[in-house]
Amino acid sequence: MSGVEIIKVKESDDGMRLNRWFMKYYPKLSLGHLQKLLRTKQIKVDGKKAETSLKLAAGSEVRIPPLHLDESEAPKQNRISKKDADFVLGMVIYKDDNILVLNKPSGIAVQGGTNTGFHIDGMLDALKFEKDEKPKLVHRIDKNTSGILVLARNRKYADLLTKAFREHSLQKTYLALVRGCPKQLSGVIKAPLEKIGEKVMVTESGKPAVTEYQVLDTLGDKFALVEARPLTGRTHQIRAHLEYLGTPIAGDDKYFGKERVRLSNIGDKLHLHAYKIDLSCLYNKKMVVSAPLPEHFCKSLNNLGINFKE
Numbered sequence: 001m002s003g004v005e006i007i008k009v010k011e012s013d014d015g016m017r018l019n020r021w022f023m024k025y026y027p028k029l030s031l032g033h034l035q036k037l038l039r040t041k042q043i044k045v046d047g048k049k050a051e052t053s054l055k056l057a058a059g060s061e062v063r064i065p066p067l068h069l070d071e072s073e074a075p076k077q078n079r080i081s082k083k084d085a086d087f088v089l090g091m092v093i094y095k096d097d098n099i100l101v102l103n104k105p106s107g108i109a110v111q112g113g114t115n116t117g118f119h120i121d122g123m124l125d126a127l128k129f130e131k132d133e134k135p136k137l138v139h140r141i142d143k144n145t146s147g148i149l150v151l152a153r154n155r156k157y158a159d160l161l162t163k164a165f166r167e168h169s170l171q172k173t174y175l176a177l178v179r180g181c182p183k184q185l186s187g188v189i190k191a192p193l194e195k196i197g198e199k200v201m202v203t204e205s206g207k208p209a210v211t212e213y214q215v216l217d218t219l220g221d222k223f224a225l226v227e228a229r230p231l232t233g234r235t236h237q238i239r240a241h242l243e244y245l246g247t248p249i250a251g252d253d254k255y256f257g258k259e260r261v262r263l264s265n266i267g268d269k270l271h272l273h274a275y276k277i278d279l280s281c282l283y284n285k286k287m288v289v290s291a292p293l294p295e296h297f298c299k300s301l302n303n304l305g306i307n308f309k310e
Helices: 018-025 031-039 082-089 120-127 155-166 237-244 295-304
Strands: 005-008 061-064 092-095 099-104 146-152 172-179 186-190 193-196 199-202 210-219 223-230 272-278 288-290
Touching: 018 031, 082 120, 099 120, 120 146, 146 155, 172 237, 172 295, 193 237, 199 237, 210 237, 223 237
Parallel strands: 146 272
Antiparallel strands: 005 061, 092 099, 099 146, 172 223, 172 272, 186 210, 193 199, 210 223, 272 288
16 A cells, blocks of 8 residues: 555444454454554554454444555465365355355365365355355364355354354254164253263263254164254264264264274265254244255165155
8 A cells, every 4th residue: 555544344344353354355464463553553443543352333434554565474365276166166055145055075174173274164265156255154063974064154144143053043953874773762862971082972070962863764773864953062962972872873983882883885984964954043934954965875875775755
């Protein structure tokens, strides 16, 4: 920039924190540089000194001084190959002005981490469609769990969805193919869970965890297709609770007891699928989105002769 600018905050940015606003419109400006400019009152909001945590209001005026950005401060831009863009676009099963719903494949992480460079979060720029901003993650599902992942397309719905997921007001329904069959064909599992090492275990000192379940079909006492609805949101809740019943999920190398049973007619991927989500409370009308079962899950059901009507 060659001089000072006064920028009015857009309606779509109402309520956005000042640091996030700068990340959006000035991605090359580092947080350290931003804080220095705020500290020295070179950046002001409505003529007053501001903090990075200030929530902006639509119509507010932000004073932007000459920034003289050093390219070394620029973050690496996220460049998505056409192959990856097509891949994530192919996951979209629902879209409106406020949300996107993806059908995530098993084996794809939602966010990055140690030794995880390929993930949904890194491909969100391909899901902008007509919007200026990429959608926002508002919840997660396990890397090896397939199925529904909801994204917010604006700040209002990011806040609404985050609150709804935190308060468990969106009913989620999962499907699991399990080894064995629960003794009761339907019921409620109330077993507290605690993370111990790599696993989540049922312990007396664990956090409360509740899962409703219903058996949909069985192959005698050898396999069962189970519908599960978590009423709390503990890590690995369904996997740990079904193992607790003595019916671990097929393909689960973490919760399949001491011995993992591998059969030629069962795929080696985790057979846990986030099948449905009820979004009615956000839309004030009946609104349920379902995600078709992945190929490996369908193939295993067919091989076992277990019926499921989507």
